Amino acid sequence: MNDVKKVPDVVIKRLPRYYRYLGDLLNQDIKRISSGALSLRMHVTASQIRQDFNYFGGFGQQGYGYNVEFLYNEIGKILGLDEGDSTIIVGAGNLGRALACHSGFERRGFRLVGIFDSNPDVIGTEIAGLQVLDICYLEDFLSKIKVDIGILTVPKAAVQKIAERIVKCGVKGLLNFSYAELNLSQDVAVENVHISDPMMTLSYRIRRIGNEQ
Ligand code: ATP
Numbered sequence: 001m002n003d004v005k006k007v008p009d010v011v012i013k014r015l016p017r018y019y020r021y022l023g024d025l026l027n028q029d030i031k032r033i034s035s036g037a038l039s040l041r042m043h044v045t046a047s048q049i050r051q052d053f054n055y056f057g058g059f060g061q062q063g064y065g066y067n068v069e070f071l072y073n074e075i076g077k078i079l080g081l082d083e084g085d086s087t088i089i090v091g092a093g094n095l096g097r098a099l100a101c102h103s104g105f106e107r108r109g110f111r112l113v114g115i116f117d118s119n120p121d122v123i124g125t126e127i128a129g130l131q132v133l134d135i136c137y138l139e140d141f142l143s144k145i146k147v148d149i150g151i152l153t154v155p156k157a158a159v160q161k162i163a164e165r166i167v168k169c170g171v172k173g174l175l176n177f178s179y180a181e182l183n184l185s186q187d188v189a190v191e192n193v194h195i196s197d198p199m200m201t202l203s204y205r206i207r208r209i210g211n212e213q
Pocket of ligand 1: 064066091092093094095096116117118119122135153154155162
């Protein structure tokens with residue numbers, strides 16, 4: 001695997017967008033692209049694209065540009081998408097259910113293997129082909145099935161405890177949809193998705209449309 005340790009977080013955060021974009025190009029049967037053309041399409045400067053790709057050995061060829069399929073596959077490998085990650089969802093409320101049914105995760109190689117909840121009315125119901133399990137079986141489940149990523153869609157008050165339980169079982173990545181910031185050791189990767197943050201930003205911006213010169 002590539003040594004991703006030295007790559008700045010800002011670059012890593014741009015990779016999924018490159019990956020998606022190159023996937024679209026592949027679907028359009030576009031086989032090669034220059035950094036200039038990629039830059040125009042993606043609204044990122046060509047030098048930024050070159051700098052970003054240089055972290056991973058360049059990928060480009062002078063006078064040829066980038067081989068789209070090769071670049072797509074290489075970025076996929078850097079992100080680990082070629083290996084595939086298994087996931088669980090904890091909190092089978094509206095958001096947890098919607099995420100479980102979201103086909104985009106599976107398309108990217110993320111496999112949902114378990115859904116947990118504490119509500120007796122929800123436990124045992126079926127979502128996305130899986131029966132919702134009682135949260136009391138979390139440790140038992142994680143001792144038997146390898147899980148890479150825990151998706152947390154429980155309320156704020158419950159999330160820290162649940163996160164600690166999951167991490168204690170060796171899960172290294174958490175996707176946190178609750179509004180609490182998690183306090184965990186450094187060797188756990190956490191991505192926070194606070195869905196109403198962009199809504200609040202939009203709220204600000206739509207009030208200023210037409211008022212700015
Ligand atoms: P959403 O916020 O996704 O719209 P909701 O409003 O239906 O969902 P929430 O109160 O946010 O419900 O809770 C999300 C889910 O998390 C619920 O199904 C709830 O039963 C579950 N939940 C709450 N606490 C825990 C816990 N400690 N362990 C597991 N599941 C929990």
